[in-house]
Amino acid sequence: xxxxxxxxxxxxxxxxxxxxxxxxxxxxxxxxxxxxxxxxxxxxxxxxxxxxxxxxxxxxxxxxxxxxxxxxxxxxxxxxxxxxxxxxxxxxxxxxxxxxxxxxxxxxxxxxxxxxxxxxxxxxxxxxxxxxxxxxxxxxxxxxxxxxxxxxxxxxxxxxxxxxxxxxxxxxxxxxxxxxxxxxxxxxxxxxxxxxxxxxxxxxxxxxxxxxxxxxxxxxxxxxxxxxxxxxxxxxxxxxxxxxxxxxxxxxxxxxxxxxxxxxxxxxxxxxxxxxxxxxxxxxxxxxxxxxxxxxxxxxxxxxxxxxxxxxxxxxxxxxxxxxxxxxxxxxxxxxxxx
Amino acid sequence: xxxxxxxxxxxxxxxxxxxxxxxxxxxxxxxxxxxxxxxxxxxxxxxxxxxxxxxxxxxxxxxxxxxxxxxxxxxxxxxxxxxxxxxxxxxxxxxxx
Numbered sequence: 504x505x506x507x508x509x510x511x512x513x514x515x516x517x518x519x520x521x522x523x524x525x526x527x528x529x530x531x532x533x534x535x536x537x538x539x540x541x542x543x544x545x546x547x548x549x550x551x552x553x554x555x556x557x558x559x560x561x562x563x564x565x566x567x568x569x570x571x572x573x574x575x576x577x578x579x580x581x582x583x584x585x586x587x588x589x590x591x592x593x594x595x596x597x598x599x600x601x602x603x604x605x606x607x608x609x610x611x612x613x614x615x616x617x618x619x620x621x622x623x624x625x626x627x628x629x630x631x632x633x634x635x636x637x638x639x640x641x642x643x644x645x646x647x648x649x650x651x652x653x654x655x656x657x658x659x660x661x662x663x664x665x666x667x668x669x670x671x672x673x674x675x676x677x678x679x680x681x682x683x684x685x686x687x688x689x690x691x692x693x694x695x696x697x698x699x700x701x702x703x704x705x706x707x708x709x710x711x712x713x714x715x716x717x718x719x720x721x722x723x724x725x726x727x728x729x730x731x732x733x734x735x736x737x738x739x740x741x742x743x744x745x746x747x748x749x750x751x752x753x754x755x756x757x758x759x760x761x762x763x764x765x766x767x768x769x770x771x772x773x774x775x776x777x778x779x780x781x782x783x784x785x786x787x788x789x790x791x792x793x794x795x796x797x798x799x800x801x802x803x804x805x806x807x808x809x810x811x812x813x814x815x816x817x818x819x820x821x822x823x824x825x826x827x828x829x830x831x832x833x834x835x836x837x838x839x840x841x842x
Numbered sequence: 843x844x845x846x847x848x849x850x851x852x853x854x855x856x857x858x859x860x861x862x863x864x865x866x867x868x869x870x871x872x873x874x875x876x877x878x879x880x881x882x883x884x885x886x887x888x889x890x891x892x893x894x895x896x897x898x899x900x901x902x903x904x905x906x907x908x909x910x911x912x913x914x915x916x917x918x919x920x921x922x923x924x925x926x927x928x929x930x931x932x933x934x935x936x937x938x939x
Contacts (some may be wrong), residue, residue, distance in 0.1 A: 509932060511937050511939070512938040512939065514938060514939065515939050518939065524867060524870070524871050525871035525872065526870055529939055531939075536939055537869070537939060539932055540870070540872050540873060540874075540883075540932065542872065542889065543884070545934040572891055647867060675883070805890065
């Protein structure tokens with residue numbers, strides 16, 4: 504397996520990137536900010552007003568360095584498509600497998616999703632003592648996993664996924680401590696619009712991380728709109744939603760639960776609209792984003808790569824692993840699942 | 843793998859400064875300068891062959907010296923830094939500018 508290289512994020516406005524021999528130089532106002540060997544870098548993500556020398560553009564294209572441009576606020580604008588990246592072949596493979604044989608990838612992703620949901624519930628049982636309903640839910644998730652093994656049609660996988668999600672969210676409220684539950688209760692997942700604070704927090708984070716995954720997929724040359732589990736729908740980044748499934752319970756749900764249990768959010772942090780929709784106030788949204796940024800900087804041992812990586816790079820890593828599978832370099836797609 | 847490269851280049855002859863500069867540039871292509879004549883290069887074996895050849899091409903065996911320390915893959919456990927100019931890890935530290 505190739506070495507996991509670093510990603511360079513340029514967020515400072517007015518930077519100039521150029522190549523000097525085999526090194527990448529980042530300048531701002533004619534001052535050299537950093538100079539590093541290009542071989543250490545796999546991705547360069549430029550946010551906003553960032554200038555890249557034509558020579559570096561060429562170099563990135565030639566050496567499969569992913570160079571992508573975003574607006575200052577993170578909207579994907581475009582990226583450089585390199586000479587040997589085989590992107591058209593990769594996308595053709597993606598379209599072909601999505602249309603003809605989406606089953607294996609979808610099943611892998613959902614297996615990881617159900618297992619990680621189960622582990623979140625098991626963790627609760629370990630830390631706070633067994634709760635009868637949660638024990639039953641864990642047992643049912645086990646049954647779902649077993650059913651998944653014999654699923655031989657994509658619709659079956661979708662059905663099992665729906666069941667498992669319902670089981671999981673039915674006991675989700677028991678992940679909250681008694682004290683927290685007095686303030687915030689959770690009666691199942693709802694969205695568009697979310698109708699309680701917990702759903703509002705979940706929706707916001709799912710959406711932010713989903714966008715990051717879209718960017719990561721685009722960064723490795725995949726088409727984020729063509730998924731395996733999620734069917735094509737205008738405007739939906741189905742593939743990004745597929746990959747997001749792996750991260751929901753382990754990353755986002757757990758983050759929301761622990762913040763609530765620590766008492767970091769109170770009723771006054773939310774706006775209750777007359778329509779029934781619940782939104783976060785500006786400050787609490789910032790607090791949530793800050794918590795996400797902190798979490799993204801934490802390092803974990805990636806269960807497949809067995810390397811220490813920042814959580815924030817997981818979308819890029821999974822996108823790369825999926826691309827490798829679609830190219831035929833990996834026999835199956837290893838979804839993200841923390842041990 | 844991680845290779846630590848140190849060098850001493852003699853300034854006795856007028857070409858010394860030129861050799862010094864060229865050797866430093868070669869090292870910079872593959873690693874980062876941790877002290878004036880000390881570079882840490884985390885490279886693949888293929889890259890190491892190239893870098894070593896380039897360095898051996900530049901130096902003058904009569905007057906200069908090159909030292910290569912192979913630190914292997916568990917190099918982080920073998921390196922300890924004190925004081926100013928703590929280098930950063932090119933492959934692992936977040937590069938956000």
